[in-house]
Amino acid sequence: MDPASLIGLGVAFGAILLSMTLExxxxxxxxxxxxxxxxxxxxxxxxxxxxxxxxxxxxVNQIKRALLAKPGKPDELVETMVKLAEKARREGLLALEDAxxxxxDPFLKRGLQLAIDGTDSExxxxxxxxxxxxxxxxxxxxxxxxADMGGYAPTIGIIGTVVxxxxxxxxxxxxxxxxxxxxxxxxxxxxxxxxxxxIWLPINNRLKRLSEVECAQMDLVIAGIINIQAGANPRLVxxxxxxxxxxxxxxxxxxx
Numbered sequence: 001m002d003p004a005s006l007i008g009l010g011v012a013f014g015a016i017l018l019s020m021t022l023e024x025x026x027x028x029x030x031x032x033x034x035x036x037x038x039x040x041x042x043x044x045x046x047x048x049x050x051x052x053x054x055x056x057x058x059x060v061n062q063i064k065r066a067l068l069a070k071p072g073k074p075d076e077l078v079e080t081m082v083k084l085a086e087k088a089r090r091e092g093l094l095a096l097e098d099a100x101x102x103x104x105d106p107f108l109k110r111g112l113q114l115a116i117d118g119t120d121s122e123x124x125x126x127x128x129x130x131x132x133x134x135x136x137x138x139x140x141x142x143x144x145x146x147a148d149m150g151g152y153a154p155t156i157g158i159i160g161t162v163v164x165x166x167x168x169x170x171x172x173x174x175x176x177x178x179x180x181x182x183x184x185x186x187x188x189x190x191x192x193x194x195x196x197x198x199i200w201l202p203i204n205n206r207l208k209r210l211s212e213v214e215c216a217q218m219d220l221v222i223a224g225i226i227n228i229q230a231g232a233n234p235r236l237v238x239x240x241x242x243x244x245x246x247x248x249x250x251x252x253x254x255x256x
Contacts, residue, residue, distance in 0.1 A: 003033035005067050005206050012198045035188035042156040047149040062142045066206040071213045074220060077105065078241045081224035084112070085234040103175050107131070108216050109118060111225040121229055126231050128222045132215055139211035143204045157192015161185050166204065220244055 050057040067220065080103065087099055097116055102111050105130075114124050164185025171177060218243060227237045 002070050005202070008112070008202065009198070015016070015165075016198075029183065030187050030190060032187050033163070034185055035184075035191055037038065038160040038163070039153060039157050039188055039191040042159070042201070043192075044227065046152045046156070047145050049143050050148050051141075055141060057144060058201070059145055062146070062207060063203060065210065066203045069146035069210055071210060072105065072217055074217055074245050075086070077108070077217060077220060078224070078245065079236065080105075080108070081221070081237045081241060082234050083227065085224075085228045085232065085237040088228050089234060090143060090233055093231075096228075100246045108221045108225070109220055113230075115225055115229040121226055123214045124229065125222060125226060132218045132222070135218070136215055139215075143211070146200045146204035146207065150196040150204060153196035153200060154189070154192040157189040157195075160188025160192070162189060210224065218242075 017027070022032075027135060037235055044056075047059075084103075088096055093116055096112055098114075100109055100112055102113065110131075111124070114127060120198050121125070164181070164187075168178060168181045170186055171181060223244060224237065224241055227240060232240075
């Protein structure tokens with residue numbers, strides 16, 4: 001699990017709670033049922049209305065993915081493909097059928113199977129790149145609902161504040177309660193802005209970043225399989241694949 005999201009959310013909420021404590025604002029003053037229901041239920045509702053039902057039903061799994069997913073390590077993937085290239089060059093492409101049992105990456109497995117089955121290199125590339133494109137589109141659709149909710153939440157919060165202020169105006173005859181009622185009315189705006197910028201938009205950005213990393217690794221796999229199928233020199237395969245890795249992803253050289 002990559003801890004960046006959990007750490008980031010923890011720091012953000014911790015800073016908010018610390019600020020409230022320093023200001024002397026009790027937590028109970030913002031944990032009001034009415035604005036919480038309006039902002040969160042309203043935001044989820046309009047988010048669903050702007051997409052497809054399958055987008056909404058898959059949102060929980062996408063939240064789990066955003067918080068708990070761990071991207072693969074490209075250096076380990078390159079090392080695996082270099083070993084496969086060595087075996088294929090030494091024993092032939094069909095020898096990879098046994099070696100596939102130790103391959104854990106499902107995309108690499110599918111690509112190797114296509115290569116072993118004798119698929120033409122251009123067709124193989126087209127099939128695998130089509131799968132990458134399909135994944136990019138699916139990931140974009142999955143992230144979009146959170147971007148939409150990040151845009152709707154502040155406005156829903158303002159609606160909650162307006163509703164609260166209507167209640168305030170109906171109680172002008174009781175000036176002793178006006179301060180408390182006005183404060184309660186603005187809680188909805190607080191939750192609208194907070195949920196957008198601390199929950200929904202970070203989840204959207206995290207999903208987009210995960211998609212970029214995963215698709216880049218799939219592109220790495222495609223390049224590796226094409227070179228393995230062509231019988232390229234393993235050292236050349238390693239050099240080509242490492243040139244495609246992002247800065248900092250290459251394994252550190254051991255000291256002599």
